[in-house]
Amino acid sequence: MLEKENWNKLTEEEQRVILRKGTEMPFTGEYNSVKESGIFVCRQCESPLYSTSDKFDSGCGWPSFDDEIKGSVRRVLDADGRRVEIVCANCNGHLGHVFEGEQFTSKNTRHCVNSISLKFKKGN
Numbered sequence: 710m711l712e713k714e715n716w717n718k719l720t721e722e723e724q725r726v727i728l729r730k731g732t733e734m735p736f737t738g739e740y741n742s743v744k745e746s747g748i749f750v751c752r753q754c755e756s757p758l759y760s761t762s763d764k765f766d767s768g769c770g771w772p773s774f775d776d777e778i779k780g781s782v783r784r785v786l787d788a789d790g791r792r793v794e795i796v797c798a799n800c801n802g803h804l805g806h807v808f809e810g811e812q813f814t815s816k817n818t819r820h821c822v823n824s825i826s827l828k829f830k831k832g833n
Contacts, residue, residue, distance in 0.1 A: 716754050716800065726825045727753055727802040730794070735770025738824025743772070747831040754800040755828065756781060759820070767813050771805060772824055775816040782820070795820055802826060 725731040740749065749759040749772070758781045759774045767773035780798060784807060787794045795804045805822040813819055 740824040751797040756799040774820040775814040
């Protein structure tokens with residue numbers, strides 16, 4: 710994990726999503742279809758967030774996970790008061806939203822994450 714002064718420099722589009730809570734267009738992210746073994750980390754601070762063992766295809770157009778690496782993600786009531794935002798527990802970077810009760814997996818949870826908020830590290 711990188712210390713704050715060494716966080717990765719973000720592009721304008723990464724800033725729009727990660728810092729200003731934007732959303733990338735569905736089915737455009739580079740990690741929507743990744744099935745290789747590895748770990749997804751926060752693009753800004755490189756904290757480990759998700760394992761590919763918890764990734765599943767929900768058909769929603771964004772990478773979906775039914776669990777996070779323990780302690781890595783915080784849930785925050787979204788500004789709209791209806792959805793629950795998920796942020797990196799280390800840097801507070803916006804990841805996406807979490808939904809429960811959809812019956813996609815036995816854990817009954819879907820973290821819907823913007824690919825642009827992640828980096829993928831193979832084989833971890």
